[in-house]
Amino acid sequence: MNRTDIAIDIDRVVNRYDSVTALHDVSMDIREGEFFTLLGPSGCGKTTLLRCIAGFEDVTEGAIRLRGEDIAPLPPHKRPVNTVFQQYALFPHMTVLENVCFGLRRRGWTEMDAEGRAREVLDLVRLGDFAKRRPTQLSGGQQQRVALARSLAPNPEVLLLDEPLSALDLKLRQAVRVELKQIQRETGIAFVFVTHDQEEALTMSDRIAVMSEGYVQQIGTPRDIYEAPQNRFVADFIGETNLLDVEVSAVSGGMPDLTLPGGMALRCPAADSARAGRGHLSVRPERISVAAAAEDTLPATVVDHVYLGTDIHLHAKLSDGEPILVRIQNAESSAIPATGSMLGLRIEAGAARLLVD
Amino acid sequence: MAGAAPGGASRSEIYRGNGPRLMLPIWVFIGIFLVMPVVMMAVHSFLTKEFRGGVIWEFTFAAYDQFFFDRGLFGDEPPKIEWTYIGIFWRSIWQAGLATVFSLLIGFPTAWFIATRKPNVRPGWLFLITIPYWVNLLIRTVSMKFLIRDTGPLNEFLLWSGVISEPLSLVNTNFAVQLGLFYSYLPFMVLPVYAAVERYDFSLSEAAADLYSDNWTTLRLVILPVVKPGIVAGCILVFVPSLGAFLAPDLLGGAKTFMIGSLIEEQFKGAAGNWPFGAAAAMILLAIVLGVLLLHAHAQTRVER
Numbered sequence: 146m147n148r149t150d151i152a153i154d155i156d157r158v159v160n161r162y163d164s165v166t167a168l169h170d171v172s173m174d175i176r177e178g179e180f181f182t183l184l185g186p187s188g189c190g191k192t193t194l195l196r197c198i199a200g201f202e203d204v205t206e207g208a209i210r211l212r213g214e215d216i217a218p219l220p221p222h223k224r225p226v227n228t229v230f231q232q233y234a235l236f237p238h239m240t241v242l243e244n245v246c247f248g249l250r251r252r253g254w255t256e257m258d259a260e261g262r263a264r265e266v267l268d269l270v271r272l273g274d275f276a277k278r279r280p281t282q283l284s285g286g287q288q289q290r291v292a293l294a295r296s297l298a299p300n301p302e303v304l305l306l307d308e309p310l311s312a313l314d315l316k317l318r319q320a321v322r323v324e325l326k327q328i329q330r331e332t333g334i335a336f337v338f339v340t341h342d343q344e345e346a347l348t349m350s351d352r353i354a355v356m357s358e359g360y361v362q363q364i365g366t367p368r369d370i371y372e373a374p375q376n377r378f379v380a381d382f383i384g385e386t387n388l389l390d391v392e393v394s395a396v397s398g399g400m401p402d403l404t405l406p407g408g409m410a411l412r413c414p415a416a417d418s419a420r421a422g423r424g425h426l427s428v429r430p431e432r433i434s435v436a437a438a439a440e441d442t443l444p445a446t447v448v449d450h451v452y453l454g455t456d457i458h459l460h461a462k463l464s465d466g467e468p469i470l471v472r473i474q475n476a477e478s479s480a481i482p483a484t485g486s487m488l489g490l491r492i493e494a495g496a497a498r499l500l501v502d
Numbered sequence: 503m504a505g506a507a508p509g510g511a512s513r514s515e516i517y518r519g520n521g522p523r524l525m526l527p528i529w530v531f532i533g534i535f536l537v538m539p540v541v542m543m544a545v546h547s548f549l550t551k552e553f554r555g556g557v558i559w560e561f562t563f564a565a566y567d568q569f570f571f572d573r574g575l576f577g578d579e580p581p582k583i584e585w586t587y588i589g590i591f592w593r594s595i596w597q598a599g600l601a602t603v604f605s606l607l608i609g610f611p612t613a614w615f616i617a618t619r620k621p622n623v624r625p626g627w628l629f630l631i632t633i634p635y636w637v638n639l640l641i642r643t644v645s646m647k648f649l650i651r652d653t654g655p656l657n658e659f660l661l662w663s664g665v666i667s668e669p670l671s672l673v674n675t676n677f678a679v680q681l682g683l684f685y686s687y688l689p690f691m692v693l694p695v696y697a698a699v700e701r702y703d704f705s706l707s708e709a710a711a712d713l714y715s716d717n718w719t720t721l722r723l724v725i726l727p728v729v730k731p732g733i734v735a736g737c738i739l740v741f742v743p744s745l746g747a748f749l750a751p752d753l754l755g756g757a758k759t760f761m762i763g764s765l766i767e768e769q770f771k772g773a774a775g776n777w778p779f780g781a782a783a784a785m786i787l788l789a790i791v792l793g794v795l796l797l798h799a800h801a802q803t804r805v806e807r
Contacts, residue, residue: 201708221711234709238727247723248713299713 151212152177152303152335153198158207158217160193167193169359170207175303175337176352180329182338184346185356186382191339194356195305198337199228211302222251227296228305232312233288235280241267241291242276248299266294269328286317293325297332304329306338310345322349343383347371355379375416377500380427387433387469389426393499396421401499406465407444411492415499425500430472432496435459435488442489445469447482457481461488540788547781555775565782587765587783594762595790597676597751598744601683602691605740606733608684609691613732616692617699628696631689643682643753647673650681650754674756682750690739698732734798742791762787 153175160168168190175181183191196202198209200221208215216224227248236244242263249259267273270290280288289309296304309325310318326349329336340346346353347367355362355370355378363375374380377388391403391411401415403426413426436442445461448468452475459471459482471490482488547565549557567573570588571581616627634642650656650672657669672678706728710720726733748763755761762783769780 199708199712201711220716221708222714222716226712228709228712230705230709232703232705234703234705236706236709236724236728238730247710247715251714251719295709295713 150177151175152179153337154208154210154213155194155198156208156210158194158197158209159205160190160197160202161205162203167202167359168197171356171359171361172207173354173361173364175335178333178335179351180326180336180338180349182340182346182350182353183356184340184343184353184382185362186341188358189356190359191341191356192307195228195307195337195339198303199226199305200224225299225301226303226305227299227301228307229289229292229296229309231307231309233280233292233309235288235291235295237280239279240276241272241278241280241283244280244291245295245298247295252299263294263298266298269297269331270294285313286321289313289321293328297328297334301334303335303337306336308339308341310340311342318345325349347383355382357382373414373416373498374427374500377425377427380498380500385430385470385472387428387430388500389428389463389467389469391424391426391499393419393421393424403499405443405492406463406467409441409443411494411497413494413497413499416501418501419499426497427500428469428492428497430458430470431456431474432493433469433471434491434493435471435473435482436491438487438489442491445488445490447484447486447488449484450481452481461490543781543784547778547785549778551776551778555770555772555777557777562778565776565778566786568779569782569786590760590765591762591786591790593760594745597679597683597759597761598741598747600680601687601744602737602741604680604684605688605691606695606737609688609736610695610733613692613695614699617696617702624700628693631692634685635689639686639749640753642685643749646682646685647678647753650678673754674759676755676759678754679751679759679761682754683744683747686747686750687740687744690743691736694735694739695729695732698729698735702729734802738795738798741794745791746787 151174155171155173155175158168158171159166171190171194183194185191193202197204197217200216200219200223204217207217209217211224211226216226236247239247242260245263245266246254246256246259249262250256254262264273264276267276270293272287272290272294275283275287275291280291283291289312292309306325310321313321322345325336338346338349347370350367352364352366353370354364357378363370363379365373370379370383374383374386380386381388389405391405393401393403395402396415396419399415399417400412401419401421401424402410402412403424404410405426411426438444443463445463447459447461449460451458451460455475457473457475459473461469461471463469469490546557548561548563550560550562550564552558567581568584570584572584573579573581612631616624616631619627648654652669652671652673656672657666660666661669702725706724707720710724711717715723746763746766747761748767751759751761751764752767766780766783766787768774769776769783
């Protein structure tokens with residue numbers, strides 16, 4: 146693999162500690178200048194992978210190539226990557242400026258040059274006026290920005306971020322997302338960002354790797370991941386979805402013919418390896434529309450509704466008793482169907498997707 | 503008075519647990535058993551000695567004069583600096599300082615080891631550290647003498663193994679005193695350093711490594727500065743008692759290793775004693791210790807400014 150736009154090539158990496166395997170044969174490429182997110186629930190191996198790149202975890206098998214050079218055998222201090230830690234890990238006995246200068250000084254910058262560069266980076270994260278403060282005198286959001294400045298200052302080839310927003314409150318988190326993305330664009334440095342928050346991943350990333358139980362489930366753009374999930378795990382983990390049991394009669398040209406529980410037939414896109422037999426159909430709640438019961442609709446009974454302001458969630462039941470969630474936009478025209486009433490649900494063929502288990 | 507609880511303390515004081523009266527018993531205790539003896543000692547250092555041991559209530563600077571100046575056998579010559587006692591003090595400071603350095607060199611890795619064990623086994627390790635304290639210090643020091651004397655097990659073993667051909671004379675040397683001090687006070691180093699290392703956030707070490715520090719640089723620039731309060735506490739706890747120690751120098755040392763503690767002890771023993779002089783030496787020791795502590799406190803506030 147010698148593409149020049151690849152910053153990090155993770156090649157069949159296995160991480161094993163005692164008898165626990167945290168990463169199984171993980172491979173992915175992280176491109177130059179991209180915002181790449183490792184997404185998954187806790188314990189999925191995303192942080193382990195990040196720590197393998199940083200050098201804090203051993204790569205049992207496989208290679209991690211940074212611009213072509215295998216860095217897996219190098220100790221952390223010899224790797225030209227920097228990390229923003231989850232709890233920031235700012236040095237409490239140093240000022241903000243000293244914290245930011247730390248990496249530069251270790252790389253042999255003179256005190257004056259390091260200070261100049263540190264001030265530049267502090268300005269970038271809008272903390273220019275806080276250089277002489279101590280980390281403990283700053284708010285959580287400010288500390289987070291110091292951590293960012295400290296790891297950006299040495300101009301790393303790749304910046305690693307380990308759930309850096311999880312310690313912030315919701316409002317601040319949303320503001321920092323935009324800011325972080327902006328800084329990433331300005332610096333042009335590839336970011337590898339670890340998070341368990343799918344909204345965070347969707348809004349910030351150029352590409353996402355969804356991980357679960359030490360395996361990569363899918364790698365793709367936010368839109369790929371959301372609209373064309375490869376398997377049940379991805380469909381279920383990213384956003385809300387309905388997973389319906391379906392009977393697949395045939396697959397031709399990647400488009401399977403299938404039968405829904407109520408007998409309705411559908412032809413829709415499928416995951417790459419979908420075959421005939423029983424399968425699961427993923428339908429996003431916002432891609433279902435409500436109509437009067439008719440031949441070409443899926444019959445359902447309204448169980449309950451939840452009013453959410455911008456949307457209304459309809460909880461309904463299919464003819465075989467399976468629950469289904471429908472999200473209707475709250476417009477003037479949209480009447481809320483009464484509990485117990487019969488409906489016909491219309492599924493846009495392009496919006497449903499047959500999954501591989 | 504609305505809101506005031508009976509007894510004078512406000513409700514907020516009671517519920518926040520900051521009732522100042524809780525300190526009353528310890529203030530009384532310290533007043534009687536710490537402040538009064540120090541005051542008595544200060545007073546005694548300015549009194550005239552009585553030959554059978556004891557004092558005559560007559561104010562004089564004689565004790566301090568004797569400490570610092572030599573006025574000849576009959577006290578009528580022009581004063582010269584008296585180096586005997588200053589020498590003893592200097593030697594004591596040197597010995598205590600060495601004991602502190604050795605305790606730190608051995609105690610820091612020990613504390614680090616314990617603090618980095620799994621939380622459930624740490625108390626076991628700490629317990630092991632305290633085991634020597636089950637035996638009286640005097641007994642331990644005497645045993646040390648038996649161990650290292652010319653015909654003791656240490657020399658016997660070294661002779662038997664052929665490392666040496668003649669027994670090493672260890673007793674009555676600075677080395678023996680040093681060993682005694684180090685052995686007596688090592689746990690005072692381990693415990694506070696342990697407390698500091700246990701609170702140390704190891705992600706700071708990761709951050710340092712991530713920012714291009716090798717292990718030694720991380721130790722020097724991050725770990726040591728962050729756990730410094732524990733190290734300073736340990737150093738004070740070893741240095742101060744070592745400085746005034748008299749068991750180890752008495753039992754393991756000889757005339758050449760005479761330390762402040764023994765000098766003071768001698769002044770209060772039997773008819774040959776000199777209470778005012780002993781009190782004056784103790785006051786000077788106190789002044790040195792206070793000086794060290796103040797210097798440290800001053801440095802600390804400058805750093806934290």
